[in-house]
Amino acid sequence: MNASMSYDVAIVGGGPAGMAAAERTIGAGLSTCLIDEQPRLGGQILRQPPPGFAVTGWQSGRLYRAARALLARVERLDAFDFRAGHAVLGVGAGHAEEGGFALSVQPLATGGVERIDARRVIVAGGCYDMPVAFPGWTLPGVMSAGAVQTLLKSPQVLPGGRIALFGTHPLMIVLAEQILAAGGEVAGVHFAQPRRAMLAALGPRLPGVLRAWRPLLEGARGLANLRQAGVPVHFGSAIVRAEGGDALEAITLLRAGGRERVACDVAAMCYGFLPQSDLVRQVGAAVRWAPGPGGWETLCDEGMRSSLPGLYVAGETAGVAGSDVAMLRGALAGVTLACDAGALDEVEGARVAAALRARIARLAPFTAMLRELADPQAYLPEPELETLVCRCEDVSARALDAAIAACAEGDDGFGASAVKLRCRAGMGLCQGRSCEHAVIRRIARASGREAAQVAGFTARFPARAVPIAELLERDAPAR
Amino acid sequence: MSGARRIEEGVRRPDRVTLRLDGADLAACPGESVLAALVASGARRLRDDREGTARGAFCNMGTCSECTVWVRKGAAAWVRRRACLVPVEADLCVLTHAPEAT
Numbered sequence: 001m002n003a004s005m006s007y008d009v010a011i012v013g014g015g016p017a018g019m020a021a022a023e024r025t026i027g028a029g030l031s032t033c034l035i036d037e038q039p040r041l042g043g044q045i046l047r048q049p050p051p052g053f054a055v056t057g058w059q060s061g062r063l064y065r066a067a068r069a070l071l072a073r074v075e076r077l078d079a080f081d082f083r084a085g086h087a088v089l090g091v092g093a094g095h096a097e098e099g100g101f102a103l104s105v106q107p108l109a110t111g112g113v114e115r116i117d118a119r120r121v122i123v124a125g126g127c128y129d130m131p132v133a134f135p136g137w138t139l140p141g142v143m144s145a146g147a148v149q150t151l152l153k154s155p156q157v158l159p160g161g162r163i164a165l166f167g168t169h170p171l172m173i174v175l176a177e178q179i180l181a182a183g184g185e186v187a188g189v190h191f192a193q194p195r196r197a198m199l200a201a202l203g204p205r206l207p208g209v210l211r212a213w214r215p216l217l218e219g220a221r222g223l224a225n226l227r228q229a230g231v232p233v234h235f236g237s238a239i240v241r242a243e244g245g246d247a248l249e250a251i252t253l254l255r256a257g258g259r260e261r262v263a264c265d266v267a268a269m270c271y272g273f274l275p276q277s278d279l280v281r282q283v284g285a286a287v288r289w290a291p292g293p294g295g296w297e298t299l300c301d302e303g304m305r306s307s308l309p310g311l312y313v314a315g316e317t318a319g320v321a322g323s324d325v326a327m328l329r330g331a332l333a334g335v336t337l338a339c340d341a342g343a344l345d346e347v348e349g350a351r352v353a354a355a356l357r358a359r360i361a362r363l364a365p366f367t368a369m370l371r372e373l374a375d376p377q378a379y380l381p382e383p384e385l386e387t388l389v390c391r392c393e394d395v396s397a398r399a400l401d402a403a404i405a406a407c408a409e410g411d412d413g414f415g416a417s418a419v420k421l422r423c424r425a426g427m428g429l430c431q432g433r434s435c436e437h438a439v440i441r442r443i444a445r446a447s448g449r450e451a452a453q454v455a456g457f458t459a460r461f462p463a464r465a466v467p468i469a470e471l472l473e474r475d476a477p478a479r
Numbered sequence: 480m481s482g483a484r485r486i487e488e489g490v491r492r493p494d495r496v497t498l499r500l501d502g503a504d505l506a507a508c509p510g511e512s513v514l515a516a517l518v519a520s521g522a523r524r525l526r527d528d529r530e531g532t533a534r535g536a537f538c539n540m541g542t543c544s545e546c547t548v549w550v551r552k553g554a555a556a557w558v559r560r561r562a563c564l565v566p567v568e569a570d571l572c573v574l575t576h577a578p579e580a581t
Contacts, residue, residue, distance in 0.1 A: 140535025161482015
């Protein structure tokens with residue numbers, strides 16, 4: 001480990017939640033270090049173009065307005081340390097006497113591992129697209145919706161000539177519009193759920209949802225735009241397989257009218273999002289299985305305090321709810337932390353926190369409606385036995401099932417880690433982020449349990465794959 | 480090859496530099512990620528799995544590690560990195576397979 005730096009607060013993640021938290025902790029006069037793997041602030045929703053690029057009308061849509069205003073404010077602040085291009089490998093206990101936390105971070109450009117000490121930590125790690133295994137999903141060209149979107153937003157690259165979208169999440173409408181705006185071709189938007197299921201989720205909540213009407217209006221407007229542009233939008237159209245030789249050539253979908261083969265060079269999946277929870281699990285904070293796509297969301301109190309004193313969460317790490325809620329929760333975490341640190345007057349802090357909570361409550365009906373409307377659980381495609389479920393270690397559904405059956409012989413309550421030890425699923429470079437939810441669901445199905453009752457992989461250091469040589473590097477010259 | 484391309488309308492980029500990719504030259508924009516440069520060039524197969532089956536980019540946000548490559552800046556040592564998190568710069572060499580021991 002190289003030289004240590006010490007802060008009042010370390011915030012992991014420079015997206016809407018992390019930026020909003022930083023704005024509050026910096027405003028309270030706390031020394032703040034914000035760490036992100038990306039070269040610029042903004043997170044995935046506002047993945048900025050690289051330095052030196054100039055993009056006319058970048059992310060000018062209404063849905064991005066509040067987050068963009070926050071980004072502009074935080075970029076003007078100079079009283080904090082932004083560690084861009086740094087991967088957080090671990091969060092552990094700090095000094096024996098002073099308490100707090102020690103973060104192990106890897107500067108991606110120069111390599112090695114550095115230590116950052118902080119009295120308190122806010123984990124605002126965001127979320128990632130739910131990876132869904134089906135026949136052909138490992139073909140080059142099959143990717144997450146987030147991959148397509150971030151390629152468009154940041155380097156301004158269209159990843160394919162004909163891009164098909166499939167899944168259950170309405171973000172597909174937004175993405176399809178972005179592809180069209182970039183001059184690309186959308187080879188169809190395929191919602192796996194029938195239209196009536198979506199309307200059923202919307203109907204009963206409509207009065208509450210209308211208090212946050214903007215996204216609904218944008219969705220309806222987007223659908224109309226796609227139809228006008230001649231983009232086929234199907235409901236009840238479920239992916240069966242992806243086909244191709246060395247890369248994707250087509251996807252096959254199944255719907256009431258029969259099968260359809262859609263030629264495309266990119267097919268992007270959009271089944272919702274899983275919270276990034278590796279760091280909070282590694283340090284031992286309590287989590288619970290998330291609704292819908294699943295994954296682990298961090299338990300927290302109404303001030304965003306996790307079960308570990310001094311560790312706070314914000315944004316999607318505390319449960320996927322979208323960037324507007326993420327910003328409010330980030331601000332709430334920052335305010336709570338500032339009060340706990342004695343840097344903000346308790347009365348003033350309580351007043352601000354109450355106002356933030358009221359705004360979160362106003363968005364709750366929309367968040368709940370979207371979660372139900374986009375819920376992928378009843379519409380997930382089925383992998384074949386030869387389909388790889390773990391992409392990193394090449395573990396097929398067949399091998400996974402054999403490992404699950406072997407585990408079941410010894411122990412009724414076995415979890416994902418026992419299965420991992422038998423077949424290597426989850427042992428690869430992604431540290432199990434891609435396959436964990438699928439492994440848990442397969443265990444649950446085989447053993448008649450709910451997914452929430454199946455223990456996930458044990459979260460271990462390092463949270464990101466890092467070469468041993470860099471972990472061992474010591475006494476390197478100061479950088 | 481895919482129909483991938485850089486969006487030109489309304490976008491001003493810095494002058495291209497040359498990236499050395501698996502021994503061949505590839506023009507790329509400084510600052511864009513190595514993965515973005517590969518995707519924009521039409522490259523789709525980024526690695527082979529154990530069965531020799533082609534694999535490509537998946538998440539583009541540092542989560543899946545499918546795009547892991549070896550990179551070397553100038554005369555420095557080769558390091559393994561996620562291509563989606565490595566900005567293109569001059570004097571950068573990229574290998575999609577492990578470098579041969581020297």
